[in-house]
Amino acid sequence: MTQRELTAQDYLAMLRRRWVLLLILTLVGGPLGYGVSRILPNRYTSETLVLIEQPTVPTDYVRPVVSSDLGQRLSSMKQQILSGSRLEPIIRQYGLYSSEIDHVSMGDLVERLRDTIKITPIRPMEATAAQNLPGFFINVTMDNPRTAQEVCAAVTSMFIEQNLRLRQKHAEDTTEFLAQQLVDAKAKLDQQDAKLAAFKSHYLGELPDQETTNLNLLTGLTSQLDATTQALARAQQDKSFAETTLTQQISSWQAAQSGHNPETLEQQLSALQTQLANLQLRYTDDYPDVVKAKNDVEVLKRKIAESEAQTSPTNSEKKQKPSSEPAQIQQLRTQIHSYDLMIAEKTKEQEKIRQQINLYQERVQSSPAIEQQYKEVTRDYQTALDFYNELLRKKDQSAMATDLEHRQEGEQFRVLDPANLPDKPSFPDRIKFSLGGFAGGLALGLGIAFLLEMKDSSLRTERDVEFALRLPVLALIPDIDPSSSKKPMHPAKIVPDQMQAAVGGRA
Numbered sequence: 001m002t003q004r005e006l007t008a009q010d011y012l013a014m015l016r017r018r019w020v021l022l023l024i025l026t027l028v029g030g031p032l033g034y035g036v037s038r039i040l041p042n043r044y045t046s047e048t049l050v051l052i053e054q055p056t057v058p059t060d061y062v063r064p065v066v067s068s069d070l071g072q073r074l075s076s077m078k079q080q081i082l083s084g085s086r087l088e089p090i091i092r093q094y095g096l097y098s099s100e101i102d103h104v105s106m107g108d109l110v111e112r113l114r115d116t117i118k119i120t121p122i123r124p125m126e127a128t129a130a131q132n133l134p135g136f137f138i139n140v141t142m143d144n145p146r147t148a149q150e151v152c153a154a155v156t157s158m159f160i161e162q163n164l165r166l167r168q169k170h171a172e173d174t175t176e177f178l179a180q181q182l183v184d185a186k187a188k189l190d191q192q193d194a195k196l197a198a199f200k201s202h203y204l205g206e207l208p209d210q211e212t213t214n215l216n217l218l219t220g221l222t223s224q225l226d227a228t229t230q231a232l233a234r235a236q237q238d239k240s241f242a243e244t245t246l247t248q249q250i251s252s253w254q255a256a257q258s259g260h261n262p263e264t265l266e267q268q269l270s271a272l273q274t275q276l277a278n279l280q281l282r283y284t285d286d287y288p289d290v291v292k293a294k295n296d297v298e299v300l301k302r303k304i305a306e307s308e309a310q311t312s313p314t315n316s317e318k319k320q321k322p323s324s325e326p327a328q329i330q331q332l333r334t335q336i337h338s339y340d341l342m343i344a345e346k347t348k349e350q351e352k353i354r355q356q357i358n359l360y361q362e363r364v365q366s367s368p369a370i371e372q373q374y375k376e377v378t379r380d381y382q383t384a385l386d387f388y389n390e391l392l393r394k395k396d397q398s399a400m401a402t403d404l405e406h407r408q409e410g411e412q413f414r415v416l417d418p419a420n421l422p423d424k425p426s427f428p429d430r431i432k433f434s435l436g437g438f439a440g441g442l443a444l445g446l447g448i449a450f451l452l453e454m455k456d457s458s459l460r461t462e463r464d465v466e467f468a469l470r471l472p473v474l475a476l477i478p479d480i481d482p483s484s485s486k487k488p489m490h491p492a493k494i495v496p497d498q499m500q501a502a503v504g505g506r507a
Contacts, residue, residue, distance in 0.1 A: 014453045025445035028441055042143070044425055045139055045422055046422055048152055048420070052412075057404060057409060084110045087114060091109055140419075145421055164413075174401075174402075185387055189384045192381040192384045193381065228350045232346040239336055239343065241274070242335045
């Protein structure tokens with residue numbers, strides 16, 4: 001049997017042959033397991049449920065400073081709370097392991113107490129809310145139910161206090177760090193601000209944002225220069241006309257006084273001066289016609305001067321006396337004087353406008369180079385300003401989050417179910433031990449039955465005979481019961497000699 005493949009019928013045959021052994025071991029296993037559960041010492045488990053409450057103020061208004069994964073923080077707190085420095089006071093406070101504390105090291109006792117404390121997080125229902133841990137269970141298993149409850153309550157209180165202390169300390173440290181960084185950022189911003197102010201003061205009027213203003217002013221100054229030039233030309237023309245008129249009036253008046261009539265020369269001079277004024281409006285002083293007209297005017301003036309020189313001294317004295325001149329001549333002299341003042345004023349104004357035009361032209365020409373320097377200065381200033389504003393915003397948020405933690409309105413651990421006083425032991429579970437005993441007895445019976453069957457070399461079926469002799473079966477000889485000797489025998493079938501010898505030997 002151990003060398004051939006077993007079928008389901010073989011296993012059923014084994015069960016039918018060994019069912020008594022299986023039944024005995026199974027019935028013995030249950031009471032045996034229950035007896036073992038009565039021998040083992042009782043262990044009591046106290047459990048508490050701690051919920052993690054979200055902040056009362058929405059995170060859209062006050063963003064919490066502590067943003068790490070809650071599972072990691074819970075694991076870190078677990079390592080801190082279950083350390084030797086935190087568990088040793090609990091051992092001494094509640095008198096745990098009093099019979100062993102004198103001859104067992106404190107480290108072993110702490111390790112033993114640590115094994116009795118179990119922290120089990122409550123997994124969220126939705127996979128997307130993995131970071132929003134709903135809460136966790138704290139289980140403490142001890143020999144005494146009252147001690148288990150007290151230790152569980154103590155550990156729970158340690159978790160709540162540790163969470164509150166860690167969050168407050170983290171918030172305060174973050175606020176202090178941001179405040180120090182804000183001081184450094186302000187110092188850098190002040191440096192950049194001073195550099196920018198010095199640059200603006202040095203290049204006042206030449207900054208890039210003033211380029212449009214400079215161009216507009218340059219256009220306006222150009223228009224003013226054109227207007228001043230035209231006004232100057234008109235004043236010079238009016239002066240020339242007034243001088244011509246004055247000369248004519250003086251000649252007429254002198255002729256009337258001396259009895260001569262230089263009307264012809266004066267008319268020629270007036271015509272030439274008018275012609276010269278018209279040419280000067282259209283051409284420059286170097287133009288040939290202008291030069292010729294000027295020469296003609298000078299020649300004619302000399303002739304008139306020679307003519308006047310021949311007059312009597314009395315007439316000359318009268319001419320020099322303004323009071324003896326007619327009012328018309330005096331008015332013309334006043335006009336010419338006002339024209340001289342106007343020409344001087346317009347000339348000065350024209351020179352001033354030209355200087356201003358040169359200044360603004362230089363500013364416009366140097367604007368690209370200054371703009372490049374201005375960009376470098378403002379870029380550093382803007383970077384420092386953005387960094388300062390960002391730190392200021394974060395510092396304000398951290399300060400609000402710190403105040404929220406001090407008010408205990410942030411994320412909190414709240415005990416939903418306080419540590420209970422167990423009324424029955426959690427270990428050993430006698431029902432489970434009994435069921436385990438039945439299962440163990442059944443398994444042991446199956447194992448023993450299988451070993452017995454594997455050691456049994458009896459040939460029970462045709463397959464056993466065929467597998468052992470490697471020959472086909474031609475006939476079967478039934479067992480002969482002496483009590484039934486009167487019954488007729490079945491005729492034997494013919495089998496090979498080897499088969500007959502094997503069957504005869506087995507019988």
